Amino acid sequence: MKKYIIGDLKLFLATVGFIFLAAFLEIRIAFMIQQIIDTGDKGSLQDFYGAVIYGLFFVVILFATNYIVKILQASLIKKSVLNLKRDIFSGILKKDIRSFQAMNSANYISVLTNDINIVEKDYFSANLEMIMHVSRLVLGSIAIFYINPYIALSIYVLGVATLAVPTLFSKGVKNRRMAHSKFLSDFTMKVKDLFAGFEVIKSFHIEDKLSDEYKKSNENVEESKFSFLKLSHLVDILGAAFGFLIFLTALSVGTYFVIIGDLTFGLLIAAVQLMNNITTPVGQIPSVYNRIQSVKSIEEKFKKAMEQNGNTKEFIPKSDFAESIQLKDVSFSYGPEKKVVNNISLSIEKGKKYAIVGGSGSGKSTLIKLLLGYFEDYDGEIKVDGRDVRQISAEDLYSFMSVIQQNVFMFDDTVKNNITLYKDFDENSLKNVLAQSGLNEMVKKLPNGLSYQVGENGANLSGGEKQRLSIARALIKGTPILILDEATSALDNKIASNIEKQILAMDDITSIVITHRLNKELLKLYDEIFVLDEGELVEQGDYYELMKNKKLFYSLCNIMGYEEKNKEGSEAS
Ligand SMILES: Nc1ncnc2c1ncn2[C@@H]1O[C@H](COP(=O)(O)OP(=O)(O)OP(=O)(O)O)[C@@H](O)[C@H]1O
Numbered sequence: 001m002k003k004y005i006i007g008d009l010k011l012f013l014a015t016v017g018f019i020f021l022a023a024f025l026e027i028r029i030a031f032m033i034q035q036i037i038d039t040g041d042k043g044s045l046q047d048f049y050g051a052v053i054y055g056l057f058f059v060v061i062l063f064a065t066n067y068i069v070k071i072l073q074a075s076l077i078k079k080s081v082l083n084l085k086r087d088i089f090s091g092i093l094k095k096d097i098r099s100f101q102a103m104n105s106a107n108y109i110s111v112l113t114n115d116i117n118i119v120e121k122d123y124f125s126a127n128l129e130m131i132m133h134v135s136r137l138v139l140g141s142i143a144i145f146y147i148n149p150y151i152a153l154s155i156y157v158l159g160v161a162t163l164a165v166p167t168l169f170s171k172g173v174k175n176r177r178m179a180h181s182k183f184l185s186d187f188t189m190k191v192k193d194l195f196a197g198f199e200v201i202k203s204f205h206i207e208d209k210l211s212d213e214y215k216k217s218n219e220n221v222e223e224s225k226f227s228f229l230k231l232s233h234l235v236d237i238l239g240a241a242f243g244f245l246i247f248l249t250a251l252s253v254g255t256y257f258v259i260i261g262d263l264t265f266g267l268l269i270a271a272v273q274l275m276n277n278i279t280t281p282v283g284q285i286p287s288v289y290n291r292i293q294s295v296k297s298i299e300e301k302f303k304k305a306m307e308q309n310g311n312t313k314e315f316i317p318k319s320d321f322a323e324s325i326q327l328k329d330v331s332f333s334y335g336p337e338k339k340v341v342n343n344i345s346l347s348i349e350k351g352k353k354y355a356i357v358g359g360s361g362s363g364k365s366t367l368i369k370l371l372l373g374y375f376e377d378y379d380g381e382i383k384v385d386g387r388d389v390r391q392i393s394a395e396d397l398y399s400f401m402s403v404i405q406q407n408v409f410m411f412d413d414t415v416k417n418n419i420t421l422y423k424d425f426d427e428n429s430l431k432n433v434l435a436q437s438g439l440n441e442m443v444k445k446l447p448n449g450l451s452y453q454v455g456e457n458g459a460n461l462s463g464g465e466k467q468r469l470s471i472a473r474a475l476i477k478g479t480p481i482l483i484l485d486e487a488t489s490a491l492d493n494k495i496a497s498n499i500e501k502q503i504l505a506m507d508d509i510t511s512i513v514i515t516h517r518l519n520k521e522l523l524k525l526y527d528e529i530f531v532l533d534e535g536e537l538v539e540q541g542d543y544y545e546l547m548k549n550k551k552l553f554y555s556l557c558n559i560m561g562y563e564e565k566n567k568e569g570s571e572a573s
Pocket residue numbers: 334335340358359360361362363364365366367
C-alpha cells in the first residue's frame with residue numbers, strides 16, 4: 001500500500017514538506033513566548049510590543065500553513081484511496097471465473113467498502129499522522145536540547161521507553177484487526193443473502209432463523225471491534241501516561257535549573273511549550289504505529305481479492321473460428337471427489353448443430369464451461385482450430401463464442417442496454433435479433449418499448465422474458481459459435497421450439513445446445529447429439545442413429561415422451 005501514498009511523489013513531498021514547516025513554526029512560537037516573557041524581565045515596552053507583533057505574525061503564518069497541510073493531506077488521501085480502489089476493482093475484473101468464484105462475492109464487497117475505509121483511516125491518514133508526530137518530535141527534541149541538554153536527556157530516555165510500547169502489542173492488535181475484518185466480511189455476506197433471498201425468506205417463513213443468524217453475526221462484528229479497541233486503547237493510555245511522566249520529569253529538571261539560575265523563566269516556559277511537541281507525539285506514536293501495523297493483515301485480503309490464479313500467461317491472438325473444436329481424453333473434477341467430466345473425446349465442426357443431453361448432474365454444463373475456458377486444470381486436450389484453449393485469452397474466446405445460460409443476469413437498466421450491453425449496433429441488427437428471440441411482441445407491449453427499465457436483475461420482467469432478452473444479447477454479438485445451456489427452459493414449448501428452430505436454421509452458426517426438452521422434431525435437426533451419463537460420453541450420433549441404438553438416449557426420449565403425454569393428459573382432464 002506504500003506505493004499508493006507515494007504514487008504522486010510531488011504531492012507526497014509537498015505534504016511532508018508542509019508538515020515539517022508547520023512543526024517548525026510551532027517551535028518558533030515557543031521561542032516567541034519566551035521572547036515576550038523575557039522582555040517583561042528587561043522592562044522595555046518597545047521590545048515587548050515588537051515581540052507581540054512578531055508573535056501575532058507567526059500565528060497567522062502557522063494558521064495558513066496548517067490549513068495548507070490539511071488540504072494537501074486530504075488530497076493525498078483522496079488520490080491514494082482512488083488508486084487503491086481502482087486497482088482492486090480492475091484486479092477483480094481481470095480474474096478468471098474460477099479464481100473469482102474462489103471467494104464469496106460479499107468478500108469483494110467488504111474489501112471495497114469496509115476494508116478500504118479502515119485502510120483510509122488507519123493506513124493513509126495514520127501514516128501522515130506519523131510523519132507529523134515524528135517531525136514534531138525531532139524538531140522539538142533539537143529545540144529542547146538547545147534550551148537545556150539535561151531537560152532534553154530526561155525526555156530522550158523516557159521517550160525511548162515509550163516508543164518501545166507498541167512492539168509489545170503489535171501482534172495482538174494485528175490479529176484482532178484481522179478478526180474484525182473477517183467478521184465484517186461475514187456480516188456483509190449475511191446482509192447480501194438477506195436481500196438476495198428476501199422472497200425465499202418470506203415464502204418459507206424463516207425470518208426468525210435469519211434474524212438469529214444476523215444477530216450472531218452482528219454481535220461478532222461488534223465484539224471483535226470491542227476486542228480490538230480494548231487493546232488499542234490500552235496502547236493509547238500507556239502512551240499518554242508515559243507522555244505525562246515525561247512532562248513531569250522534564251518540568252522538574254527545568255525548574256531545578258531555574259532555581260540554580262542556569263535557565264531564565266522565559267526559557268522554562270518555552271521548554272514547557274516545546275514539551276507538548278514531544279509528549280504528544282511520544283504519546284501518540286505507539287497507537288498510530290499499531291494502527292498502521294494492524295492494517296497489514298488487510299493488505300493480505302486485498303492481494304487475495306486481486307489474485308490472478310498465479311499464472312501470468314502469454315496468449316496467442318485468435319479472433320475467429322475457422323474449422324473445429326477438438327476434445328481429446330478430457331477429464332475434470334471440481335475437487336478431489338470423482339470426475340465430473342470423464343475422459344471425453346469429441347469433435348465440433350464449423351457450421352454444424354450439436355445437442356448435449358443427459359440426466360441432471362451428468363456434466364453437461366461443466367463440459368460447456370470447459371469449452372468456454374472457465375477452468376484450466378483439466379486433463380487431456382481442448383483445441384480450437386488446433387490451438388490449446390488455454391492459450392486463447394478470454395477476450396478473444398468470447399469474440400467468437402457466445403453463451404446463453406439458464407440463469408440470466410440483467411443490469412438495472414433499459415431493455416435495449418441489456419441487449420446491446422452498452423455497445424453500438426445498427427437498428428437493423430437490433431430488429432433482427434428482436435424477431436429471432438421472439439421479443440417483438442413483448443417490446444411492443446412494454447410502456448416505453450426498448451427504453452423500459454428492467455429493474456434490479458430484471459425484477460420487472462418474467463423469467464421467460466429475461467431468457468429471451470439474453471438470447472437477443474447473444475445473437476446481436478453475431479459470433480460464429482452459439483452455445484445454449486438450458487437457454488429456453490423458462491419459455492413455453494411453442495416459443496422455445498420457434499426460437500430453437502430459428503437458431504438451428506442459421507447456416508453459418510455453429511450451435512451447441514444443452515437441452516432437457518427432448519422434442520423429437522427439434523432433435524432431428526441436429527447433426528450430432530452427445531449423450532452424457534455420469535460425466536462420460538456414452539453415445540453420439542444423429543437422432544435416427546441414436547434411436548436405433550436403443551440405449552440411454554432412446555430411454556431418455558421415451559421417458560420424456562411419457563411425461564409429456566401424462567402432462568397433456570392431466571392438463572386436459
Ligand atoms: N462449482 C462447482 N463446484 C463443485 N461441484 C460442482 C460445481 N458445479 C457443478 N458441480 C457438480 O458437478 C456435477 C455436474 O454438474 P453440471 O452442472 O455439469 O451437470 P449438468 O449435467 O449440467 O446438470 P443439470 O442438467 O442439472 O444442469 C454435479 O454433480 C454438480 O453437483
